[in-house]
Amino acid sequence: MTDFTMTIGGKAAAGAATFGVVNPATGEVFAQAPECTADQLDSAMSAAADAYVTWRKDEDTRRKAMLAAAEAIVAAASELTPLLTAEQGKPLSQAATEVYGSAAWLKYFAGLELPREIIQDDKRGLAEVVRRPIGPVAAITPWNFPLLLAFWKIAPALRAGNTLVLKPSPFTPLVSLKIGEVLRDVLPPGVLNVVSGGNELGGLMTAHPVPRKVSFTGSIATGKKVAASAAPDLKRVTLELGGNDAAIVLDDADPAEVAGKIFDGAFANNGQVCSAIKRLYVPENLHDELVEALAAKAKAAKVGDGTAEGTELGPINNRPQYERVSELVADAVAGGARAAAGGKSVDGPGYFFEPTILDNIDDGARIVDEEQFGPALPVIVYRDVDDALRRANATNFGLSGSVWSADTDRAAAVAAELECGTAWVNTHLVLSPSQPFAGTKWSGIGVENGPWGYYGFTEIQVIYRAK
Structure with a gap:
C-alpha cells in the first residue's frame, strides 16, 4: 500500500x-x-x-x-x-x-x-x-x-x-x-x-x-x-x-413475506450496524415457519472476502469483535439455545463467522440482553403484544426498533410504544440525510x-x- x-x-x-x-x-x-x-x-x-x-x-x-x-x-x-x-x-x-x-x-x-x-x-x-x-x-x-x-x-x-x-x-x-x-x-x-x-x-x-x-x-x-x-x-x-434493537412480528404477518426483509435488517454490514435488528420477538404460531425461513436465508448467504464476486457478507471487522460474537453464540448454545443456522466460525484465515439464527432462547441470555454487533440473531417467543413490548423496552438501549404486520395501522400503533429514537413499520434500517437519527x-x-x-x-x- x-x-x-x-x-x-x-x-x-x-x-x-x-x-x-x-x-x-x-x-x-x-x-x-x-x-x-x-x-x-x-x-x-x-x-x-x-x-x-x-x-x-x-x-x-x-x-x-x-x-x-x-x-x-x-x-x-x-x-x-x-x-x-x-x-x-x-x-x-x-x-x-x-x-x-x-x-x-x-x-x-x-x-x-x-x-x-x-x-x-x-x-x-x-x-x-x-x-x-x-x-x-x-x-x-x-x-x-x-x-x-x-x-x-x-x-x-x-x-x-x-x-x-x-x-x-x-x-x-x-x-x-x-x-x-x-x-x-x-x-x-x-x-x-x-x-x-x-x-x-x-x-x-x-x-x-x-x-x-x-x-x-x-x-x-x-x-x-x-x-x-x-x-x-x-x-x-x-x-x-450502541443499540439492541428489537423487532416485533405480529401474529398476522406472513413469514414468507417478512423473512427476507428481517434478515436484511439484522445482517446488513454483517450485523455490524448500531441500529440493526439485534433481537426478534415472534408469536408462537409463527415461530417455526419464521425461524425456518430465516435459517434458509442464512444458509444461502454467501460469506467471503469483500473483493470476491457475489460476496454478500464479509468478515467481522476486527479480532476483539470476532471473539465477542463467538463467545456470545457459544454462551447461548451452552445455555440451551439451538443454532437453526450457523453457530460457529468459518474455517480458514480471517474473521469470518457463519450467519447464525438462534432459537429456544429467552431474555436473560447474554446475546439477547447485550449488543452482539455481528452476524447472529436470537429469535424469542412472546405471549401477547403487551408482553413483547414490555420485553422489548426492558433495556437501557433505545436506538431503534421495528414492527411487522399485515395491518400497517396496527403495526404503527405498536411501534409508537417502542422506547427508541426510530421505529420502523414493515422495514428496518431506512435512513437518509434528511431524516433525524437519535437514541433514547x-x-x-x-x-x-x-x-x-x-x-x-x-x-x-x-x-x-x-x-
Missing part, C-alpha cells in the same frame, strides 16, 4: 511512529497508519481554530466548497472503494454505496435551506433567533461505517460554519486519511484536519481546550468516558451510541441528520432591534 499521511492545516503530516492496519479477510497487517503525537494534535487543533475565523463568515463560500468536496469524493471513488473494503471487510458494492453516500450527505447539507426565525416583529422591536457556529469540533468515528459516519458529522458541521479535527477508529483509519488527502486542495487549510491513533489520542481530543464540541459515534462505555472528559470544559456533545436512554445524546443534526452544530443567539 502507498504511504498514508495525516492532514493538518491542509498539509501532509507523517507520524513519529506507525501502527498496523489489519485486513479482516486475512487477519494480516496490510498497511501502516501514522500515530499522531500530542504536539501534532495541538497543531491540528490550532489549524482548526485559525481556519474557523474565516470559514464561519461566508455561507455561500461554504456551500460551494462542500459541493466541490462531494465532486472530489465521487471522482476518487475508484480509489476509496477498494481501500474501504480492504480495511473494513464489507463487499465492494457496499463500500461503493458508502463512498457515494458520503458525497450525498455533503450535497444535502450544502443545499439545506433553513427558515429565518423571527419571534417578534411589532412596534416595540424586532427579535430574530440566529444560529451561530459553535467553533472547532472534535469528531471521533467508528469502524463499521468509517466514511459515511464521518460525513454525518463533517457535512452539518461545515455547513454551520465550524471546522473539524477528525479521528477515525484505529481499526479503519485509512479511508479517512485518504479523504483528508483528497480534500486538501478543495477545502481551505485547517477546515478539515484528519489525525489517526489509538484510544489515547481520543482521550487527548475530548480533553483538549480548543474544540467547543465533541461528536462521537461508538460504544456506550466509551461514550460515557467522552461525556466525562468533555464535562470539565463544558463542551457540547453529540453521542451516537443510553443509546445517545443529541441528534444527527436533517435540520435537527445541523442545529446540533450551532448555538442560538438572539438579536433584538428596538424600534
Whole structure:
C-alpha cells in the first residue's frame, strides 16, 4: 500500500511512529497508519481554530466548497472503494454505496435551506433567533461505517460554519486519511484536519481546550468516558451510541413475506450496524415457519472476502469483535439455545463467522440482553403484544426498533410504544440525510441528520432591534 499521511492545516503530516492496519479477510497487517503525537494534535487543533475565523463568515463560500468536496469524493471513488473494503471487510458494492453516500450527505447539507426565525416583529422591536457556529469540533468515528459516519458529522458541521479535527477508529483509519488527502486542495487549510491513533489520542481530543464540541459515534462505555472528559470544559456533545434493537412480528404477518426483509435488517454490514435488528420477538404460531425461513436465508448467504464476486457478507471487522460474537453464540448454545443456522466460525484465515439464527432462547441470555454487533440473531417467543413490548423496552438501549404486520395501522400503533429514537413499520434500517437519527436512554445524546443534526452544530443567539 502507498504511504498514508495525516492532514493538518491542509498539509501532509507523517507520524513519529506507525501502527498496523489489519485486513479482516486475512487477519494480516496490510498497511501502516501514522500515530499522531500530542504536539501534532495541538497543531491540528490550532489549524482548526485559525481556519474557523474565516470559514464561519461566508455561507455561500461554504456551500460551494462542500459541493466541490462531494465532486472530489465521487471522482476518487475508484480509489476509496477498494481501500474501504480492504480495511473494513464489507463487499465492494457496499463500500461503493458508502463512498457515494458520503458525497450525498455533503450535497444535502450544502443545499439545506433553513427558515429565518423571527419571534417578534411589532412596534416595540424586532427579535430574530440566529444560529451561530459553535467553533472547532472534535469528531471521533467508528469502524463499521468509517466514511459515511464521518460525513454525518463533517457535512452539518461545515455547513454551520465550524471546522473539524477528525479521528477515525484505529481499526479503519485509512479511508479517512485518504479523504483528508483528497480534500486538501478543495477545502481551505485547517477546515478539515484528519489525525489517526489509538484510544489515547481520543482521550487527548475530548480533553483538549480548543474544540467547543465533541461528536462521537461508538460504544456506550466509551461514550460515557467522552461525556466525562468533555464535562470539565463544558463542551457540547453529540453521542451516537450502541443499540439492541428489537423487532416485533405480529401474529398476522406472513413469514414468507417478512423473512427476507428481517434478515436484511439484522445482517446488513454483517450485523455490524448500531441500529440493526439485534433481537426478534415472534408469536408462537409463527415461530417455526419464521425461524425456518430465516435459517434458509442464512444458509444461502454467501460469506467471503469483500473483493470476491457475489460476496454478500464479509468478515467481522476486527479480532476483539470476532471473539465477542463467538463467545456470545457459544454462551447461548451452552445455555440451551439451538443454532437453526450457523453457530460457529468459518474455517480458514480471517474473521469470518457463519450467519447464525438462534432459537429456544429467552431474555436473560447474554446475546439477547447485550449488543452482539455481528452476524447472529436470537429469535424469542412472546405471549401477547403487551408482553413483547414490555420485553422489548426492558433495556437501557433505545436506538431503534421495528414492527411487522399485515395491518400497517396496527403495526404503527405498536411501534409508537417502542422506547427508541426510530421505529420502523414493515422495514428496518431506512435512513437518509434528511431524516433525524437519535437514541433514547443510553443509546445517545443529541441528534444527527436533517435540520435537527445541523442545529446540533450551532448555538442560538438572539438579536433584538428596538424600534
